[in-house]
Amino acid sequence: MTTTPATSTPATTAPLLSAEALEVTFPGRRGAAPARAVDGVTLDILPGEIVALVGESGCGKTTLARSLLGLVAPTSGRITFEGRPLDPSARAMKAYRKRAQLVLQDPSGSLNPRHTVYDAVAEGLRIHGHRGDETAAVAGALSRAGLRPPERFFLRYPHELSGGQRQRVVIAGALVLEPELLVADEPVASLDASVRGEILALLLRLRDELGLSALIVTHDLGLAWNIADRVAVMYLGRIVETGPVEQILTAPRHPYTKALLSVLPEAPGEPVVLSGEAPDPSNVPGGCRFHVRCQVFASGEAERAGVADACRTRDLPVLDGSGAGQVACHWAHSTAGEEPAQAPAPA
Template sequence: MTTDQDIDLAVNRAVLQARNVAVTFPARRGRGQARAVDDVNLGVGAGEILALIGESGCGKSTLARVLVGLIRPTSGTVDYGGRPLGYRGAELKAYRRQVQLVLQDPAAALNPRQNVFDAVAEGLRLHGLRDQLTARVHAAMEQAGLRPVENYLARYPHELSGGQQQRVVIAGALALGPSVIVADEPVSSLDASVRGEILKLFLDLRDRLGLSAVVVSHDLGLAWNVADRVAVMYLGRIVEIGTVEEVLITPQHPYTKALISAVGSTGERPHPLLMGEPPDPTRIPSGCRFHPRCPLRAASGERGRVCDTIPLPVLAADAGQRQVACHLAEG
């Protein structure tokens, strides 16, 4: 069981950090520039599972792709092992061995013409790691729970269940010996009966291999089951971060409270639900970007006017302590 002290120590020796990362997509079709990720700081510690939670369209998947080097940020840096990520060929290739992406749809991630052995071996071959290839593939499949290995080697994706396909994708990532996995909605396409098995696998990998993970999801239940810490993202910004108990049992940001209300309140009184739809990222509101939908702002009268015009500070988000970006949140 990971303790608060363990988490603090892990964050203080963060292996992967986003520092003031922003991603702005260019204007198109008569619309302005879209700020998909806006001045985000986020760190994941050694052997830590960090859940990144928010509604669809809040920038989670874009940030995930920044973390694995698939998208170069408009500004800011990604640091690995205390050094900024470089985007030149050899440097980026070496980085991607250490930080692997697991996508939400395993069927789409797998080549239907490749059997399991070749699917798991693909990354090793791309990186020129052909020495002891068979042993590496078998070890990765064992780690991903594809046992006995011999039963799966010659099978093709259509011969596997959704859960088995996701294990193959995870095995392909593990074969390269990464220290961090970034998993974007890793169980959203799976049946409820197998989601728990895949989540347990992430916990096992953390405990057995010391693997760190950033798990992207809109599902608060997933965060509760696997995460050490939770970062809540809204319209490109981190608005609350802390341990899973802090954020999900005693939420402070009204957006976090509203997300929890959508799946059932954790307190004695239900939190107000969200109002309306998320704003267009090409037209982010002034002041607190959440204020047009905020139940707390609506109930605060004159006191809430500060939310309309005064921007909120950017959260450090890697300082190992609870943080909330809200003018009205109770500290």
């Protein structure tokens, strides 16, 4: 983990992309209750900002990311891009996906082994009917992704490249359309440790040189420290803590965030072992949805703080997704001398 977090000053306070009270619910199997994969999420991404969306596998972060790209239809809520609601029509979505590109975690799986690097990068141009110089566009994208000279890679196939080179090809395929937003799902999870830093440095350089915004989906708070301006911690379909990266990683307030941080190699003390697996999103616990696994609740600290009953029975407000530090935790509010958090009564 680096000593100084990545920071950048966004060009404006107006969000590039916003999710407002977003919900994604999947039908239950064999008569089971519907699964609330994304449960009332509000989140902004500013121009030139990198936001890390962090949480365990199954917490809903990939579903949220895909819904922000229009790849998963939300059950309710609203997504806006540059202040305008997304138009779900096929034509409008095609235009939107040119400006907001997905970078998948496994380049081996996302690259067709029968396509050359040139064809892999040119595919987006052909889908969108690019009328300019295709060769120059592909060469420029490969060069920006760090594959130089680009012509040396044109006729190579994925199996002839290293893992890091394949991930750069995937990134080049997104860059060739000159997007304003990248959504990267675990962009370095499949790479060797020696290569991860190179890809993270590339993403930071692209932000600085091109003004790109990015949502980085990851389970690794250490990665967030190295690349993000802001962190949103997700648990069981909701954002439970959000704020500037330095604040979240040096002074976390939510017990779940603290547990995620405790397993980093540089973390002091013993890792926090959460009890059991995360609950099924079709059967979300009452009260605070984390309390059944919470180390603070289990240790009696919540009881001593006078909030154990609230943890068991009282839901928490949905965070509004602003850049300021926010936390959805009865115990965290009580230790800060704040009024206990309380969700608004149903309408």
